[in-house]
Amino acid sequence: MLNELLAKLDAVTAEAKTLLADAKTAADVENAKNKLTGRNGALTALAPMMGKIAKEDKPTAGKAFNEAKNTVQAMIEEARERLGASKVSAEAVDVTLPGRRWPVGRKHPVSQTIDECCAIFRRMGFVVAEGPEIETVKNCFDALNAPVDHPSRDPKDTFYFDDGRLLRTQTSTVQIRTMLAQKPPIRIVSPGRCFRRDTPDATHGVHFHQIEGLYIDHDVSLADLKSTLEAFATEFFGDSVAIRMRPHFFPFTEPSVECDFSCVMCGGKGCRVCKNSGWLEILGCGMVNPNVLRNVGINPEKWQGFAFGMGIERLTMLKHRIGDLRLFSENDLRFLKQF
Amino acid sequence: MKVSLNWLKNYIELKSTPEELANTLTMAGLEVEEITTRGVIPSGVVVAKIVSREKHPNSDHLSVCQVDAGGGNILQIVCGAPNCDAGNVVPLATIGTVFPDPEGGKDFVISKCRLRGIESFGMMCSERELGISDEHGGLMILPADYVPGTPLNDLIEKDTVYTVEITPNRPDWLSHWGVARDIAALCGGRRSFPHMSLPSPEGFEDWSSLVTVEAQDLCPEYTARVVRGVTVRESPQWLKDRLEAVGIRSINNIVDITNFVMMEFGEPLHAFDTRFLEGKKIVVRRAADKEKIVALDGKEYELDSSMLVIADEKKPVAIAGVMGGEYSGVLPDTTEVLIESAYFNPTSIRMTSRKLGLSSDSSYRFERGVDRDMLENASSRAVSLILELAGGKLVSPLVKVETLKEEHPRILCHFSKITSLLGMEVPNMRMVEIFRALGLGVSDITDDTCLVTVPSFRADIRETADLAEEVARIHGLDKLPRIPVNAKRTVSFRSDAYAALEQLRDQFVAAGLYECVNTSLIDEKAALGDLIFEKDDLLAVNNPISLDLAILRPSLLPGMLATVKRNISRKNSDLALFEIGRVFCKNPAKYPEERDELAILMTGRAHPERYSAERAVTFDFYDIKGVLESVLETRRTADYKFVAAKDPRFTDGVCAQLMIDGKAAGVLGKLNDKMTKGMRLQHDLYGAVIQLDQLLNAKEKSGLYVPISQFPPVTRDVAFLAPADMENSTVIDFIRNARVPNLVSVEIFDLFKGAPLKEGTRSMAYTLTFRSDERTLTDQEVNEAHEKLRAKLVSGLGVELR
Structure with a gap:
């Protein structure tokens, strides 16, 4: 009896092998499955024989039966896997076709730089302030301690209106407005458009954007300024950027300082952009001139502070390696899409 | 401005290399933009004496010269310069001399060559070819006593020249004496004042009516001296070297001396030939409106009464502080000169210069403010050099017309305010040391304060903040400590305008x-x-x-x-x-x-x-x-x-x-x-x-929570034919205003016109959503509300239900 069973199991396994090897479609596999393990399948038909096996042969028979069943099952699964793809082919997608995107826009690189600068200074406790672009001589020059015959006031360099007002040449005007409106302590940055009477070329325009900062309190010092600017430089350009401060002259600050960043192009080794000095002039800054404080009714004996200003386009050009200022106002879509 | 290191060495010992010194000055606010060297001649260029000159047989402008290159070595050189005459001692670049390209390009190497058929064994050079000056009109003529064969590099003075950017607050840096002052403060060392000698005042004539100042507001101080019997000639080499190093062309000894003193002390001087001063008088006055003058540049300028002129009895002879007149300057046959050293109102000079579109080294300095206390020294220095280099005799005392000088300002300096402004500790005595090194007077030193007297050359220093800058500059901004940045709130961050x-x-x-x-x-x-x-x-x-x-x-x-x-x-x-x-x-x-x-x-x-x-x-x-x-x-x-x-x-x-x-x-x-x-x-x-x-500034929706209904919604549609110009908003507003119970939303879901619909109409279809916060709605109550609304649409909007 045992031998008969074993022979029949071998025969079913061989049949399964042939049937499944011949299967061309998923349907063929399912037919084969029915013939083998279905209700009337060849393997199913052998199950009753187990009852007739002698007691001592039962473990051997049971083991052989299970092995055959597993083998057939595995062959069916293998065949299903092999031919299964055609079963879902109607739903298949070309995953390399473009997705149905939500529309994507971009902020202008100048706005991006302004946003980033504001974000950095906000984290250091500054609040952003704004003001008008048409200004008075008082707010743009007088209150900022610019001498009456300072060249920056000249109509060669500054745009004027018939009524004597002007287009602001710097956003320091916002500092004056804030100091007149608010009692110290004051801690602001003011981004905005400034106008200079420059003939447009690759590095000049009739206007540019600036961000200026002002911090007035009882004990704000030049060391605070240095630390603030160092934090800005590394936040904006990365940890490898170093700064250095050089004494300079501006009417609205005393002491006045020019702040250089180590060249972001060459890492300070010297290149064309930094004129081989390893340094880039980025900022004018210093301690607010006591005369400026007096002009806005703040007592310089009690209050002191720093101010700084830098050009947004210059920062943007350095960050993105943009060589021509005019690209900013052309607004070519191929340019806007890059940032 | 250009600064010559050789010139600086006249006043102070320079201990560091040119590069180190440039960095020190830059970090102290005197920015060195460029460093150039002068007088470095390529090896291979030697002194040579032209023995003979013959016309080139195949060229109109070339000559064939035999040249003594030293050691009995006679070379044949083909030359195109007009002045390659026999007897001239000139520089000769011998074969193999390498001229590096100033732009960094390919080197130029002298080799034996054939020019129009004649062999040439080297090149005689102009000053420009040797990088000495821009002179290229002919060969550089060397002193006749130079020995042929000597490398020229051993004979030409070497100098390093800085191009510096001078900020407008520091006119004292527009002179070598002034720059040397800051070097002394930065690097240590003492400056020595140049030696000068003037004859004792015996035998001077009476010049008391020489100078009249009519416009004292524009000319607070005017001084003049007269030297008689001078010989105008070429300046000695040392004087030419100094001026050329700082970019000033040598003209003649008298003019060169005035320029030298300007670059030395920052005091622009002017030399008048007294022959052209009618009535031998100097009148410092405002110009008459529309008064004209032809200046040294050969151009005619029309003046107005805001401008100051130096005039004689009849006519203006100079635009004060800006430029001299064409016919009052020093000529080759001048024998008597008047040396002007004056202080003009800076604003007036600036306005005049701007109005006329005319600026000069002189106006550049006057408009920034020259040191009034140095006027007399500058005059003495110039006269002393004239007597030395042009001969003649000083025949006048210092004729001076002046208004009262302002007293030197005094600042009560609080040491603690300076350290507070800088945010770094600097010992009080270090501050005092810095002030003194910069030429400021310091007295009444206490633990907290000192009294600082500001000399006339530092009009930029008026209060403690200015002194803080001096401490920062000289002590060094690189010593500022790094301190934590706090984010202290000043006003609400919500007031952010951006x-x-x-x-x-x-x-x-x-x-x-x-x-x-x-x-x-x-x-x-x-x-x-x-x-x-x-x-x-x-x-x-x-x-x-x-x-x-x-x-x-x-x-x-x-x-x-x-x-x-x-x-x-x-x-x-x-x-x-x-x-x-x-x-x-x-x-x-x-x-x-x-x-x-x-x-x-x-x-x-x-x-x-x-x-x-x-x-x-x-x-x-x-x-x-x-x-x-x-x-x-x-x-x-x-x-x-x-x-x-x-x-x-x-x-x-x-x-x-x-x-x-x-x-x-x-x-x-x-x-x-x-x-x-x-x-x-x-x-x-x-x-x-x-x-x-x-x-x-638009009003925002309330931010308060509205409870979400726990019960299911029921939807009904309504579709109708409406006049084609009935707007969606009319329908929506009508339905909203109809106060339909439990109606929570109305949304359009279909819209069409054209056949088979009537002309002038369109079909509009809306989904109505009903929902209660309190219970599940029954079909019956929704249907009732729906029906009521349909009826209202017909009666109220006049639409035709579909």
Whole structure:
């Protein structure tokens, strides 16, 4: 009896092998499955024989039966896997076709730089302030301690209106407005458009954007300024950027300082952009001139502070390696899409 | 300005290398922009004496010279210079001499060559060819006693020259003596004053009526001295070297001496030939209006009464402090000179220089303010050098006309204020040391204060903050400590003026638009291209660079239209752009003078990145409206709607007004042909112009939680035939106002017109959603409400139910 069973199991396994090897479609596999393990399948038909096996042969028979069943099952699964793809082919997608995107826009690189600068200074406790672009001589020059015959006031360099007002040449005007409106302590940055009477070329325009900062309190010092600017430089350009401060002259600050960043192009080794000095002039800054404080009714004996200003386009050009200022106002879509 | 290190060495010992010193000065505020060396001659260039000169047989301008190159070595040199005469001692570049290219290009090597058939064994050189000066008119002529064969490099003075940027607050740096002062403060060492000797005042003539100053406000101090019997001639080599190093051409000994003293002490001097001073008088006065003078540059200038002149009895002989007159200067046959050393009002000199468009080394210094206390020294130094180099005899005392000098200002310096301003500890005595090294007087030193007396050459120092700068400069900004940055709050961070704009830009970017930044200044025609503006609305600057950049943009549309046109011409044809920016209006009845505006322009395909049918979909009115709605929803705007409108810039029937909080906030629609003329559009152009204050100040929806119903909704549809001009909002408002119980929303879901519907009608279909917060609604009550509404639509709106 045992031998008969074993022979029949071998025969079913061989049949399964042939049937499944011949299967061309998923349907063929399912037919084969029915013939083998279905209700009337060849393997199913052998199950009753187990009852007739002698007691001592039962473990051997049971083991052989299970092995055959597993083998057939595995062959069916293998065949299903092999031919299964055609079963879902109607739903298949070309995953390399473009997705149905939500529309994507971009902020202008100048706005991006302004946003980033504001974000950095906000984290250091500054609040952003704004003001008008048409200004008075008082707010743009007088209150900022610019001498009456300072060249920056000249109509060669500054745009004027018939009524004597002007287009602001710097956003320091916002500092004056804030100091007149608010009692110290004051801690602001003011981004905005400034106008200079420059003939447009690759590095000049009739206007540019600036961000200026002002911090007035009882004990704000030049060391605070240095630390603030160092934090800005590394936040904006990365940890490898170093700064250095050089004494300079501006009417609205005393002491006045020019702040250089180590060249972001060459890492300070010297290149064309930094004129081989390893340094880039980025900022004018210093301690607010006591005369400026007096002009806005703040007592310089009690209050002191720093101010700084830098050009947004210059920062943007350095960050993105943009060589021509005019690209900013052309607004070519191929340019806007890059940032 | 240029600074010669050899010159500086006359006053102070330089201990560091030129590069180190340049860095020290730069870090102290005297920025060295360039370092050049002078007098380095390529090896191979030797002294040579021309033995003979013959005309080149095959050339009109070349000569064939036999040249003694030393050691009995006679070389044949073909030369094109006009002055290669026999007997001249000249520099000769022998074969193998290498001239490096100043631009960093290929070296130039002297080799044996054949010029028009005659062999040449080297090149005789001009000053320019040797990098000594720009002189290239002929060969450089060397002193006759130079020995042929000597390397020229051993005979020419070497110098290092800095090009420095002088800030306007430091006129004292416009002199070598002044620069040496800061070097002494920075590097240590003492300056030594140049030696000068003047004859004792015996035997001087009476010159008391020589100088009259009529305009003392413009000339607080004038001094003059007269030297008789001078010989005008070429300056000695040392004097030429000094001047050429700092970029001043040598003219003759007298003029060179005045320039030398100017570069030495920063005091511009002027030498007049007394022959040309009528009445032998100097009158310092205002010019008469329209008075004319021909200056040394050969040009005639018309003066006015704000300008100061130096005149004789009859005519002006110099524009004071700016430039001398053509016929009053020193000539080769001059024998008697008057040396002027004066202090002129800086503002007056600056205005005169600016009005005349004429500036000089002299005006540059006077307008920044020269050191009044050095006038006499400068005069003495010049006279001493004249007597030494031009001979003659000093025949006058120092004739001086002056107003009272201001006292030297005194500052009570609080040491603690300086350390507080700097944020670094500097010992009090170090500060005192710095002040003294810079030539400031220090007295009355206590633990907290000292009294600082400021000399006349430092008009920039007036209070403690100025002294803090001196301490910072000399002690070194690199010593400032790093301290933690605190984020102390001054005012509420919510008062941030920019955050709202930043957020709005982000919202339009999120809606799929690209941001543009256009120019504020445009031309009038472009400005009037926005048809709601007239000429009287435009703000113009009165000194534009050109008419193209004369008008402040009245709206963002002109710039945005130009941007679209530019992009289309560059084949960027699918555009969804916006700008947020400042615009200007002169007419307060229309708009405030300055306001912020938003403009959107959209044209071309809505989804260029898609394929098949979707690719062809182009922007239409509902895209631009959709962008605005998306942003308004993002902003949680409480009350906005769009109403049909007419606008000269938009196509009739495709134009709407955006109302926010019941007020007009802007317009949108399809731009009409007048606006898009010449743009070569391939698709319709849709635009919106929105006033930003309306958008930013709009009321927001309440932020308070509204409970969410736990019960299921029931929906019913209603469809009807309506007149074609019945607006969706009319239907929605009608249904909302019908007070249908439990109705929570009405949404349009279908709209169509045309056959088989009647002409002039359209079918509108709406989904009504009913829901209660308290219970599950029954079919019956919903049906009742639905039926009631259907009846009301017929009676109230006159539509025909379908």
